[in-house]
Amino acid sequence: MEGLYRVLSALVVVGLLTNEALATQHVVGGSQGWDESSDYSKWASGQTFEVGDQLVFKYTPGLHSVVELPNESAYKNCDVGSALNSMNSGNNVVKLSKAGTRYFACGTIGHCDQGMKLKVTTVSADASSSPGSTPPSSSSSSSPTSTSAASASFPFASMLPMASLLAISMLSMF
Numbered sequence: 299m300e301g302l303y304r305v306l307s308a309l310v311v312v313g314l315l316t317n318e319a320l321a322t323q324h325v326v327g328g329s330q331g332w333d334e335s336s337d338y339s340k341w342a343s344g345q346t347f348e349v350g351d352q353l354v355f356k357y358t359p360g361l362h363s364v365v366e367l368p369n370e371s372a373y374k375n376c377d378v379g380s381a382l383n384s385m386n387s388g389n390n391v392v393k394l395s396k397a398g399t400r401y402f403a404c405g406t407i408g409h410c411d412q413g414m415k416l417k418v419t420t421v422s423a424d425a426s427s428s429p430g431s432t433p434p435s436s437s438s439s440s441s442p443t444s445t446s447a448a449s450a451s452f453p454f455a456s457m458l459p460m461a462s463l464l465a466i467s468m469l470s471m472f
Contacts, residue, residue: 321351321352322348323352323391324345324347325354325356326338326353326355326416331355332356332357332414333358333362334409334413336414338416342417346421347419347420348421349396349420349422349423351393352394353402355389355390355391355402359386359388361406363384364390364392364404364405365381366381366383366392366400366401368382368401369401370399372401376403376410376415378403378410381405394418394420397420397421399417400417402415402418
C-alpha cells in the first residue's frame with residue numbers, strides 16, 4: 299500500500315510539472331520586443347494565450363516600462379495613472395493565471411498614445427484545444443515569435459499525466 303501511495307504521489311508531481319513545462323512563453327512583440335515600433339494588436343492576433351502561459355516583456359529599462367491597466371476604458375484612453383501594477387526591470391514575466399482579458403501599456407509618457415499597448419485575451423487550455431473553439435485572433439497573417447518547452451498545439455499533452463499513471467499501474471502488475 300505504501301508503494302502505491304508513493305507512485306501516486308510521484309504521478310501528481312509529474313503531472314503538475316508537465317503542465318507547467320507545456321506553458322508557452324510569449325515574447326511580447328516578437329524579436330522587436332516591447333518598443334514603439336511594434337504593432338501589438340497585429341502581434342497578439344497571431345497568438346493563442348492559454349491559462350498558464352507567460353508574457354515576457356523585454357525592453358530597455360529607463361526608456362520603457364510595463365503597466366497593467368484595470369479595464370478596457372483605461373486601455374483605450376491610455377490612463378496609465380490607474381495602473382494595477384507597474385514593472386520596470388527590462389525583463390518582466392507576467393503569468394496568465396486565469397481566463398479573461400488583461401490590458402498592458404508602456405508607462406512612459408506618450409508611448410501608450412503612440413500604440414505601445416497590448417490587449418491579451420486568455421482562454422482555458424481546454425477551450426483552445428477543443429474542436430469547436432476559436433482562438434482570439436483577427437484575419438492577420440503575422441508570423442509570431444514564441445518560445446516554449448513544448449508547442450501549445452499538442453492536444454494530447456493534457457493526457458500525459460493520466461497516461462503515466464496507466465503505464466505505471468500496468469508495470470506494477472508484473
